[in-house]
Amino acid sequence: MSRLKIFLIILTFTSVFAKKDVIFQCDEAMIYDENKNFCTISNFVAESDQTVHIVHNSNKNNVKYMKCYDSKARYIPYKLFENFPNLQSLDISNSYIEDISRNSFHSADNLLYLNMSLNRIKSLGPSAFKGAAKTLKIELAANEISEISPNAFNTLDDMDKLVLSRNLIRELDKSVFVENVNLNHIHLDNNLIEEINPDLFSYCKHLRIVDLSNNRLKKLQPNTFELNFVLEGLFLSGNLLETFNLTNLYSLNKLNLDNNRLTSLVLIAVKNVRANNNEIENITVRNFENFETMNLAHNHISNLTNITKLSNLVSLDLSSNKVGPVIGLSTFSNLRNLRELRLRNTSLSSITFGMFSKQTKLTTFDISFNGLRELNLDMLAPYMTTVKQFFIDGNSLTEIKGRTTFFQAFPYLYSIGLSKNKFNCTYLHHIITTPFLSPNVELYIEPIDSDIEKTHIRDITCEHEDQKDDYDDEILIPKKPMKVKMTKEKELSSQEREMFIAKIQGQQELLSSHLLWMKITLITIAVALICFVVFKSMDYKRRLWRSVPHQNHVGDSSIVFRSTTTVNTTGEA
Numbered sequence: 001m002s003r004l005k006i007f008l009i010i011l012t013f014t015s016v017f018a019k020k021d022v023i024f025q026c027d028e029a030m031i032y033d034e035n036k037n038f039c040t041i042s043n044f045v046a047e048s049d050q051t052v053h054i055v056h057n058s059n060k061n062n063v064k065y066m067k068c069y070d071s072k073a074r075y076i077p078y079k080l081f082e083n084f085p086n087l088q089s090l091d092i093s094n095s096y097i098e099d100i101s102r103n104s105f106h107s108a109d110n111l112l113y114l115n116m117s118l119n120r121i122k123s124l125g126p127s128a129f130k131g132a133a134k135t136l137k138i139e140l141a142a143n144e145i146s147e148i149s150p151n152a153f154n155t156l157d158d159m160d161k162l163v164l165s166r167n168l169i170r171e172l173d174k175s176v177f178v179e180n181v182n183l184n185h186i187h188l189d190n191n192l193i194e195e196i197n198p199d200l201f202s203y204c205k206h207l208r209i210v211d212l213s214n215n216r217l218k219k220l221q222p223n224t225f226e227l228n229f230v231l232e233g234l235f236l237s238g239n240l241l242e243t244f245n246l247t248n249l250y251s252l253n254k255l256n257l258d259n260n261r262l263t264s265l266v267l268i269a270v271k272n273v274r275a276n277n278n279e280i281e282n283i284t285v286r287n288f289e290n291f292e293t294m295n296l297a298h299n300h301i302s303n304l305t306n307i308t309k310l311s312n313l314v315s316l317d318l319s320s321n322k323v324g325p326v327i328g329l330s331t332f333s334n335l336r337n338l339r340e341l342r343l344r345n346t347s348l349s350s351i352t353f354g355m356f357s358k359q360t361k362l363t364t365f366d367i368s369f370n371g372l373r374e375l376n377l378d379m380l381a382p383y384m385t386t387v388k389q390f391f392i393d394g395n396s397l398t399e400i401k402g403r404t405t406f407f408q409a410f411p412y413l414y415s416i417g418l419s420k421n422k423f424n425c426t427y428l429h430h431i432i433t434t435p436f437l438s439p440n441v442e443l444y445i446e447p448i449d450s451d452i453e454k455t456h457i458r459d460i461t462c463e464h465e466d467q468k469d470d471y472d473d474e475i476l477i478p479k480k481p482m483k484v485k486m487t488k489e490k491e492l493s494s495q496e497r498e499m500f501i502a503k504i505q506g507q508q509e510l511l512s513s514h515l516l517w518m519k520i521t522l523i524t525i526a527v528a529l530i531c532f533v534v535f536k537s538m539d540y541k542r543r544l545w546r547s548v549p550h551q552n553h554v555g556d557s558s559i560v561f562r563s564t565t566t567v568n569t570t571g572e573a
């Protein structure tokens with residue numbers, strides 16, 4: 001019986017607690033401070049059926065910034081904005097918000113920024129933000145939004161940034177952004193969007209950045225973005241696009257189409273294009289002079305006719321396309337502004353005189369993994385004097401032909417890739433040491449893909465000859481697993497290079513001066529030690545001579561000395 005009673009008491013208590021109203025209070029609430037314009041809320045927990053009272057907030061009229069920490073709010077507390085009428089920034093992210101109820105933003109007259117990311121919102125109803133008329137930025141990333149009412153963003157005339165990344169959005173009504181005429185940035189990445197209505201952004205005349213990466217788009221109608229005259233960045237990587245033919249994009253600075261299924265590409269005028277990892281065969285371009293970078297690695301491009309018309313191209317990556325085995329002598333003759341040319345794994349079988357004679361501004365040149373059997377540096381040396389990074393890894397080279405050394409050909413070189421070729425160890429040693437190569441040049445090394453032990457010098461594998469060689473002990477057998485020494489992205493200007501060399505020289509000078517000092521110190525110590533020993537031995541002899549007639553006195557003093565120490569230690573103990 002008594003057990004039942006206790007149980008009933010506990011039950012009544014818990015139910016009383018469950019229904020008890022909760023108080024919403026700033027952590028700073030009790031300290032009245034005119035200048036305090038922020039409010040943090042910690043550990044606020046409200047169940048959905050509890051009434052929230054916003055009380056005891058002495059500085060509530062001053063609060064402009066509010067942020068919730070470790071809270072489980074479930075919804076935006078009723079009358080929050082009535083209580084904090086001057087709130088400009090509300091971060092109620094990561095707070096278990098499940099729903100935006102109809103009048104949540106009723107009095108949010110001054111709200112400019114709202115962060116509701118990392119919550120559990122599933123849908124956005126009509127005029128969800130009504131009242132927040134001045135709001136500029138709304139973040140709703142990482143919720144579970146799958147439904148968005150066509151009127152959800154009504155009344156948000158000033159909104160310039162909307163973040164809906166990482167939700168479950170499948171479709172967007174074509175009129176959903178009709179009133180958001182000032183929208184500048186929209187992030188819709190990492191959703192499940194399959195289609196974009198061509199009119200979706202027609203009213204957003206100021207749209208500059210659109211992120212639709214990692215969705216399920218199969219195609220875009222040619223007139224999508226037709227009226228977005230200031231569009232600068234369009235991010236479409238990680239979709240299922242098979243064609244891209246937006247003939248009205250004139251202002252685009254950045255276009256990212258990586259990881260789609262494109263077989264052809266139609267580009268009107270884009271400054272920087274990325275379309276790696278597709279199946280692109282044909283590229284149609286207009287306004288050739290508007291293109292600056294083209295990243296087209298891992299595609300099916302074999303005909304370069306259209307690409308080589310882009311005379312202002314600064315960077316071209318055609319890696320892992322079947323460009324070779326032979327390319328015409330004048331293929332690249334129009335690309336005189338190239339700084340970066342990547343032709344890794346492009347099936348090139350040979351390089352001939354004159355092929356790269358117009359690339360006089362090149363700083364990065366990559367012809368690795370092409371099965372090249374021969375390379376004559378005399379073919380590159382007269383033109384490519386500005387090259388800083390040079391990669392010929394993964395070819396079948398046994399020697400570097402011509403009369404030019406790396407040092408002569410590329411005076412500004414700071415990184416070279418020679419790994420995975422067929423150089424014998426004697427020869428490799430020759431070409432990676434002075435005078436062939438400056439000791440300041442970093443050796444880039446391709447990661448090894450097997451555990452088979454191989455001879456190597458400074459981590460570059462080489463063919464080992466039978467004869468005993470005399471290139472000191474730099475060759476190590478067996479091969480230890482190696483790491484890639486540097487990233488390819490690193491670039492050094494000639495000025496930086498000079499500074500780098502100066503720094504190294506400075507360090508060497510510093511080191512030798514340190515060594516000198518160490519030597520001097522050592523000598524000084526040694527001299528001092530010898531003097532000390534000599535002096536001591538003389539002193540000892542003198543004492544010995546003196547002590548003979550005063551033996552007792554010496555003995556006494558030693559006894560006195562010992563007794564005082566004993567007294568001292570016992571006194572302390």
Ligand SMILES: *[C@@H]1O[C@H](CO)[C@@H](O)[C@H](O)[C@H]1NC(C)=O
Pocket residue numbers: 093094115116117118139
């Ligand atoms: C919004 O909230 C999320 C989650 O707490 C956070 O990662 C993000 O940085 C916030 N945004 C800004 C601009 O502070």
Ligand SMILES: *[C@@H]1O[C@H](CO)[C@@H](O)[C@H](O)[C@H]1NC(C)=O
Pocket residue numbers: 222243245247264266284
């Ligand atoms: C691209 O679209 C235009 C019409 O906007 C059309 O005339 C052209 O044939 C299309 N090109 C390709 C390659 O699909």
Ligand SMILES: *[C@@H]1O[C@H](CO)[C@@H](O)[C@H](O)[C@H]1NC(C)=O
Pocket residue numbers: 263264281282
């Ligand atoms: C590429 O263009 C050629 C003609 O230049 C045509 O035969 C071929 O079908 C086109 N391929 C694609 C994928 O459009």
Ligand SMILES: *[C@@H]1O[C@H](CO)[C@@H](O)[C@H](O)[C@H]1NC(C)=O
Pocket residue numbers: 281282283284285303304305306
């Ligand atoms: C080159 O561009 C033309 C249109 O100007 C197009 O028809 C052709 O397919 C393109 N060829 C390649 C190989 O990209």
Ligand SMILES: *[C@@H]1O[C@H](CO)[C@@H](O)[C@H](O)[C@H]1NC(C)=O
Pocket residue numbers: 303304305306
């Ligand atoms: C390369 O493409 C151009 C333009 O599409 C075409 O005129 C030319 O015949 C093609 N070359 C080869 C070898 O297919």
Ligand SMILES: *[C@@H]1O[C@H](CO)[C@@H](O)[C@H](O)[C@H]1NC(C)=O
Pocket residue numbers: 320321322345346
């Ligand atoms: C080299 O390029 C071919 C296409 O020409 C591609 O199939 C292959 O995967 C590429 N290899 C590497 C290691 O990227």
Ligand SMILES: *[C@@H]1O[C@H](CO)[C@@H](O)[C@H](O)[C@H]1NC(C)=O
Pocket residue numbers: 398399423424426427465467
């Ligand atoms: C090593 O390679 C160089 C260049 O190919 C060649 O001249 C030399 O004879 C080779 N040495 C041995 C011992 O095979």
